[in-house]
Amino acid sequence: AQKITQTQPGMFVQEKEAVTLDCTYDTSDQSYGLFWYKQPSSGEMIFLIYQGSYDEQNATEGRYSLNFQKARKSANLVISASQLGDSAMYFCAMREGGVFSGGYNKLIFGAGTRLAVHP
Amino acid sequence: EAQVTQNPRYLITVTGKKLTVTCSQNMNHEYMSWYRQDPGLGLRQIYYSMNVEVTDKGDVPEGYKVSRKEKRNFPLILESPSPNQTSLYFCASSLGGDEQFFGPGTRLTVL
Numbered sequence: 001a002q003k004i005t006q007t008q009p010g011m012f013v014q015e016k017e018a019v020t021l022d023c024t025y026d027t028s029d030q031s032y033g034l035f036w037y038k039q040p041s042s043g044e045m046i047f048l049i050y051q052g053s054y055d056e057q058n059a060t061e062g063r064y065s066l067n068f069q070k071a072r073k074s075a076n077l078v079i080s081a082s083q084l085g086d087s088a089m090y091f092c093a094m095r096e097g098g099v100f101s102g103g104y105n106k107l108i109f110g111a112g113t114r115l116a117v118h119p
Numbered sequence: 120e121a122q123v124t125q126n127p128r129y130l131i132t133v134t135g136k137k138l139t140v141t142c143s144q145n146m147n148h149e150y151m152s153w154y155r156q157d158p159g160l161g162l163r164q165i166y167y168s169m170n171v172e173v174t175d176k177g178d179v180p181e182g183y184k185v186s187r188k189e190k191r192n193f194p195l196i197l198e199s200p201s202p203n204q205t206s207l208y209f210c211a212s213s214l215g216g217d218e219q220f221f222g223p224g225t226r227l228t229v230l
Binding site for chain 1: 152154159160161162163164167177207209211218219220221223224226
């Protein structure tokens, strides 16, 4: 069963506008973590933001924020004031369980959303 | 500088010729993983290791081997590569929990 769903294969946004990248997840664990990674055309995986399942506040890191809606099992990434350098592939990922289940070592990734920022 | 290194970065090989992709981290992390990335599928875990001499299969382990003889190194071995193993490979390490640090990736082509 697919555990991370990113329904938007591609997105376009105008420079300086905000954009939301969707991510829904499926898990029966109470303890889990949600991540967003950016992959520019050069190929490296850049960590953007993390949200723990018990965190009550939405995570924020500079222009990135994670809109965490636990009941809906969604973890959307919001990028404010888009820049040309934000053009990249974005992956949502989930870590299930805790250290004793090996969960700390495994991320389950979505298929990704390719974001293009237009001037 | 804290980092995960992989070598080689690019490799073109032929079916059946054994190869090893090395991975090394300098952060004293216990957890290390290998992932492969294929279009439309995101990244999928191949193998992981929770510490020295402790390894286990991920979601797509067929055709791969790993070893963890030292904490810093986690090589990926393809004993008899096949064209369906053409992919982008990432090594990652973590202390546990909040973040996995990824290497720069190894682009492998098997002809």
